[in-house]
Amino acid sequence: MSEPLRIALAGLGTVGGGVVRLIETNAELIARRAGRPIVITAISARNRGKNRGFDMARYAWEDDMVILGEREDVDVVVELVGGADGPALALARTTFEAGKALVTANKAMVANHGIELASRAEAAKTAFKFEAAVAGGIPVIKGLKEGAAANYIHRVYGILNGTCNYILSTMEDTGRDFADVLAEAQAKGFAEADPSFDIDGIDAAHKLAILSSIAFGTAVDFPGVTITGIRRLLAADIAQADALGYYIRLIGMAETEVDAEGKRRLFQRVHPHLVHRDHPLAHVDGATNAVVAEGNFVGRLLFQGAGAGDGPTASAVVADLIDIARGDIGAPFSIPAAELDMAARADTGHRTGKAYLRFTVADRPGTLAEIAAAMRDAGVSIESLIQKGRVEIDGEERVLVALVTHHGPESAIAKALDLLEGSPSLAEAPLVMHILEE
Structure with missing residues (x-):
């Protein structure tokens, strides 16, 4: 069997502990599926003295987790600390500068810095994987x-x-x-x-x-x-x-x-x-x-x-490690970072559909007529209307009025709400929820 894939693990919380236990428990199965053993060589976390349910003495310890990316006995760094910036981002950059692969469950970092990190990984001809960052154990x-x-x-x-x-x-x-x-x-x-x-x-x-x-x-x-x-x-x-x-x-x-x-x-x-x-x-x-x-x-x-938890998320992390052990690098976002389309943001006004609107109103004559008039003037067609239930806001009793619109443009709903803005009949801003049909 080939040389082991050596990993460093930053973060020993719920998911980090799950990764250690999964690798230790299923070591033989993982090695057969990866084509070589996957072994932990170094770890880092905020509190070294905390009991984490496994023997930490088996692994080298780094007080500064960024150093994990520079260690000569590490092929892949697994980042499970979290946070869009700070130590997690510093570790990711250091890891790619050293030509090593990175696996992370850090959705905030990927969402905010993913293109930069993908570019760094591609330049270093190494892997950047983040299956665990979205929907836990779901592949x-x-x-x-x-x-x-x-x-x-x-x-x-x-x-x-x-x-x-x-x-x-x-x-x-x-x-x-x-x-x-x-x-x-x-x-x-x-x-x-x-x-x-x-x-x-x-x-x-x-x-x-x-x-x-x-x-x-x-x-x-x-x-x-x-x-x-x-x-x-x-x-x-x-x-x-x-x-x-x-x-x-x-x-x-x-x-x-x-x-x-x-x-x-x-x-x-x-x-x-x-x-x-x-x-x-x-x-x-x-x-x-x-x-x-x-x-x-x-x-x-x-x-x-x-979508979360130590077992499912650890499973996604180790699945990424198995891919790396097999030699699967690939573009982190499926297409090389430089070729990703810089698509402009869509205007939602022309989108069409049905919506649910809930108004919290004063219990007085004319309120329903005011809402209906705003809908009419904005071109919103009402499919059904429910006046049911009361709530207390700032010590005053209010009435809940809910309506469902017919299929129509979102811009019309926005116009109706603009017409009602500042109305003394409304105790708070209306709640809008769009409807997802079958």
């Missing part, structure tokens, strides 16, 4: 880069954050409100003490930006993702969606389109959607992730599974 990056490589992918979308999906599906099952379920998710470890990264959609946006690049051959454009999280959702929204035949899911969606001048444009949005109960994503519940890709020959592909 969606490999599926798009390899299994669907012959297809033009015209749309990719899905449930990309397990924390949000756990909260939404629990709200469905129990009828409880967002804040209550979030507190439970934090107590169970499904949500961080500061959950903003998840519930405000940033985590899903990082993943979507990466998927977009691989699916469409476009440069990663994380700042171009329009982001709306789930923080404002109420139990009443869940109930009303259910009554209409929908479930609510936080969906990341990306498409490419060609404008009137023949220029390619990229649409990327993370946004809570009403998903028709017959759609495959409607029944993805708990902390599960799922991604749909639509190709011109392969049709609709569905990737579904555990």
